[in-house]
Amino acid sequence: MTPRQQSRRLVSSAAPATLLLLLLAGAADAEPPLVGVSPQDEAYFAPQVIACRDGSGSFPRSRLNDGYCDCTDGTDEPGTSACPEGKFYCINTGDLPRILFSSFVNDNICDCCDGSDEYESGIHCPNTCKKRHDTAETDNGVSELSVAHLGGTDIISSKHTLDIEDLIQKLRGLRMAAVIELGVVVCIFVFYFARRSTRARRRQYILKRKLWPLQFISVFFLSVVLPPIHIYCHGFSKV
Known part of the structure; x- marks a missing residue:
């Protein structure tokens, strides 16, 4: 085997390992999803260091929804049940949004009509937002539903x-x-x-x-x- 062939063989064998390292690095650097956060509050969670809303401290964005309560008011855990004071935002597309207490998240009970509160519980929540939307329509076909962000409460x-x-x-x-x-x-x-x-x-x-x-x-x-x-x-x- 010539030196050139040996070099090609080394490169070809090292390629999968390099790809795996890149995937792991990308996964480590990937930002956590904004589960349980209202669209109006996405900008608040955009910085790499996020302040607790009650002023009790701050936390890095990598610790968002990590299952550990860093803020006493649950700012860092909108998508888990780690903080007793945390709030989960149901988007409920096609219906009214809803705010849940964090204790309702992944409790095997479908509280959001879109089932977004049970994303890790393992149960299947049928999306009933469309049915509720159709029920709320008037005879002339004009929907009476309105989605309003009421200062963090529905x-x-x-x-x-x-x-x-x-x-x-x-x-x-x-x-x-x-x-x-x-x-x-x-x-x-x-x-x-x-x-x-x-x-x-x-x-x-x-x-x-x-x-x-x-x-x-x-x-x-x-x-x-x-x-x-x-x-x-x-x-x-x-x-």
Whole structure:
């Protein structure tokens, strides 16, 4: 074998290994997919170093959706259930988008109508967005659906938030009413016992005034009348 043939053989044998190394390097450098991120927020996750929305810190883009919670508000885990405070964005093409809590991601229950929340659970979620879209169409063929980005929350979440706020206001009103009723009851008891004490003192005063003549007569009899009678009776007994 000539030196030229040996060189060609070495190059041909090294080509698969070089291709494998390039593929591995490309996979290592590939950016993680933006799973669970709304289209309006894609620019926020574009930098190589991303800040947590709550200001608690930052994280490299390679740690996006890596299954480990780096931000307390779940900014780094929009597509996993690693962060309790994380939020998953359902695109729901053809229907209304939806925001889920991260605990709903890959829980074997289809929450998004497009099934995007169960991308790693292994179950098959049929896309029901088209059916819901057809149901929502009016008789003249004009769709009444509208997709709106409501500051990070969807219409359903906003309704639930309003319901919770209304419940909190009602509870506060009930608590205030209970405090007022308790205050009225306490005032009634205080007035009742104060009046009863006043009447008792007045009764004692009236009783003392009624008994004063009798007390005076008793003292007068014991101190003035009784001694002479006693002396007289004592002398008569000696005779």
